[in-house]
Amino acid sequence: MNLYWLVVIVVVYLSVIGYLGYRGFSQTKNSADYMLGGRNIHPYIMAMSYGATFISTSAIIGFGGTAAQFGMSLxxxxxxxxxxxxxxxxxFFGKRTRRMGLNLDAHTFPELIGRRVGxxxxQRxxxxxxxxxxxxxxxxVLIGASRIIEGLLGVPYIYSVVIFSILVAAYVILGGLKGVMYTxxxxxSIMVFGxxxxxxxxxxxxxxxxxAHTALTNLADLVPEGLKAIGHQGxxxxxxxxxxxxxxxxxxxxxxxGIGVLAQPQLVVRYMTVRSNRELNRAVLIGSVFILLTVGTAFIVGSLSNVYFQRELGEIAIVVAEGNSDKVMPAFIREAMPMWFGYLFMLVILSAGMSTLSSQFHTIGTSVGRDLYAGGELTKDHKRRRELLITRIGIAAGILFTVFLSLRMGAGVIARATAIFFGVMASSFLAPYFxxxxxxxxxxxxxxxxxVSGIATAAFAFLFLHGSEARVFGVAAKLFGRETLLGGxxxxxxxxVFALPVSVVFTIVISLxxxxxxxxxxxxxMKGM
Amino acid sequence: MFGLEDFSVALAYLLLLIVTGVSVIYGIRKWNAGKEPGPEELEEEKKWMKHNLELEEEVSDGGVS
Structure with a gap:
């Protein structure tokens, strides 16, 4: 790729994003009426905004690569x-969440649940x-974006992580842009088009x-022995x-x-920023098409990349990607797609990464400042200033920890890390939220x-039952002399699978x-429901 | 179906199109369902937005909501 053109395109893109942010800034700053105007948004904007926050480089790069490895059952x-x-x-969640958020003047997911039961x-x-x-x-998400920069530009991975995280940090700290759904x-929209x-x-x-599907079926004999041994059948x-x-x-x-998405703190707040149930109804239409075209495409292309690579290079995708599933999609874009698409895809990745990461860091900041420190109770000026300070320190710490994890975690980890987060959120929050x-x-x-029962069961399962994490932590091995307490x-x-039912039972029984x-x-x- | 011999995967492909179709039909049928917020709700919304803006300012220097 021509670095000169890439830089020009990226700078133009960032300028447009900056301009939209500035417009939102000057509008929302003026008065409460303008703020309300911010809520009165078109369902297309709401659905695209939700989609861009929901679907990230993790889905496109990480899960696309996982589909290349495991196939279309994904x-x-x-x-x-x-x-x-x-x-x-x-x-079923959005409409009531929106109403309850208004009733309780709640602005974060922990605040909503905390205030609902007093x-x-x-909340803390x-x-x-x-x-x-x-x-x-x-x-x-950061690894997904960095693998694309590495794969398309040949920039070493460590620099790719640093470059992208600085970009996102500037994006969050200088503008926030979080509430500006237009960006x-x-x-x-760029993601859908790409x-x-x-x-x-x-x-x-x-x-x-x-x-294409028949050709992929016919490759079944090429499934690596290691995958065949654990149940891969093509x-x-x-x-x-x-x-x-x-x-x-x-x-x-x-x-x-799939289920974990229902208890995502950064998505729950999205429901609160729509004006009425009508917008949520309309957003169902746009959101479903958005997911079909982004995630559906990533999984289909990831799987079918095996056929392309086999024909062109005589190897299946995971071999071309040197055994790292996170590198499959970058390799496919580089090898199979025309140059102009590489530029477009860089914008897709910038979009998918920045929109999700900024909302994640925003959530990290509010979870430590407003939820953990303040518990939603403080109103006095000097305490508010401290809350502000702690929120920002929280964001900075969150960014540093994220970069650290991105550099330390090994190959093919995007899908796993995402699944752990989604699973923990569902295990501990979904039952009380519903x-x-x-x-x-x-x-x-x-x-x-x-x-508490949900998070405790999940923690126990990660330490003692689920092989891939129990091996890393090594607690089961130290205490019991075996990697996990479960066999086969x-x-x-x-x-x-263990933690969610436990959490459901405890929520119901203790309430009763x-x-x-x-x-x-x-x-x-529940007023107005 | 779709050149996919495995029933489970073919079903997933089919359901993908069906759930999208159902969602699209739902969105179209309910396009105008749901009433506009009344004056009381508008006041609540204003209050909520004001507080939300304060929270946004905590997060970023630009204070962009």
């Missing part, structure tokens, strides 16, 4: 992404969990939909039932990420029990055996 995740991540999220402890505890674990997901919407080109290219290049086949790969694909990736919205009998103690395929079952602490608060929370 399309089940896209089905879940659309059904749960858009339809269920907007219709518990600053919940949730803030702490998010602050500690969110950098893992941010690192997954997100522009980024979402991925649409990619989808069109792969199917036309491989002779159409049916012949790229257009589901892994063998109950095999380790079956559990990896369906429990961690499809279920964990109950907060729909169940008047939820008590403070029930909500606390649901969150069971050590591949995602912690979410205790009484609602503040009935007026319940009425206030």
């Amino acid at each position: 399309l089940w995740l896209t089905v879940f992404n659309i059904f749960f991540g858009i339809f269920i999220a907007f219709v 518990s600053p402890f919940i 505890f949730m803030g702490l969990i998010i602050f500690v674990i969110m950098p893992l997901y941010a690192a997954a 997100d919407a522009l980024q979402g 991925m649409l080109v990619l989808l069109f290219f792969i199917y036309t290049n491989l002779g159409g939909l049916v012949s 790229w257009t086949a589901s892994p063998g039932l109950g095999t380790p790969l079956w559990w990896i694909v369906y429990s961690s990736l499809v279920l964990g990420v 109950a907060s919205l729909y169940w008047k009998r939820l008590t403070r103690k029930g909500a606390i029990a649901g969150i 395929s069971w050590s591949f079952v995602d912690p979410l 055996v205790t009484s609602v602490e503040d009935k007026e608060l319940v009425t206030k929370s």
Whole structure:
């Protein structure tokens, strides 16, 4: 690629983003009416903004690479992404979240749950969990973006991480831009366009939909022995039932990420910024098409890249990527796509990475300042200044920790890191969150029990049951002399499968055996529902 | 179906199109459903936005909401 042209394109892109941010800035600063105008946004803008925050380089680069390795059974995740991540999220979670956010004047996810049951402890505890674990997901997104810079420009990985993180840090600190949905919407539009080109290219290049899929089916004999041993049966086949790969694909990736999206703190706040339920209804339409074209394309192209690489280079994708699934998509863009697309894809990646990372760092900052430190209670000026300071220190610490993780984590980690984060969020927050919205009998103690039991079970499973993390931590090995307490395929079952039911049971049972602490608060929370 | 012999994967491909289709139809049918917020809700929204802007200012120097 021509570095000169790339720099010109990127500078123009950043200028447009900056201009949109400045426009949003000058508008929203003026008065409360303008602020309200900020909420009165077109559903296209809302859906694109949600989509750009939801779908990141993790999905496109990380999960695209995972699809290249494991095959098209990953399309089940896209089905879940659309059904749960858009339809269920907007219709059954979004509308009530929006209303409750207004009723309780809540501005973060922990604040919503904390105020619903009148518990600053919940707000603080949730803030702490998010602050500690969110950098893992941010690192997954940062790695995805950095692998593209490395793959397309040949910049060493370590520099790619530093360059992209400085870019995002400047983006967050100088402007925030978080609430300016127009920038997100522009980024979402660029993502859709770029991925649409990619989808069109792969199917036309491989002779159409049916012949491309048939060619991929015919490669089944080339599945590496290591993958065959854990249940891989070809790229257009589901892994063998109950095999380790079956559990990896369906429990961690499809279920964990597919359901986990419902309890994402950075997405929950998005519902609160729409004006009415009508906008959420309309956004279902746009959001579903957005996910189909971005994630669906990434998984299809990732899988089919095996056919392309086999024809052109005589190797399957993961071999071309030197065994690192995170490098498959960058290698495909570099080898298969015309030069102009490389430039376009850089913008797709900048968009996908920046929109998600900025909302992640924003969430990290508010989780430590507003939720953990202030517990949503402080109003006095001198304390507000301290909250402000702690929020910013939190963002800086979050960015540094993310960069550290990005440099330390090994190859092919994007999908795993994402799945861990999504799984932990669902395990600990989903049951109390759903109950907060729909169940008047939820008590403070029930909500606390649901969150604490969920996170404790997940932590236990990561340390003692789930092989890939238990091996890294080594606690089970030290205490019991074996890597995990579960044998065979069971050590591949995602912690979410244990932790979410535990959290559901604790939320329900403890609520039923205790009484609602503040009935007026319940009425206030559910006003207008 | 779609050149995919494995039932599970073909079903995923089909469901992908179906859930998108259902979502699109839902969005179209409900395009005008849901009422505009009343005066009381508008006041609540103003208050909420004001507080949200304060939070945004904590996060970034630019104070861009």
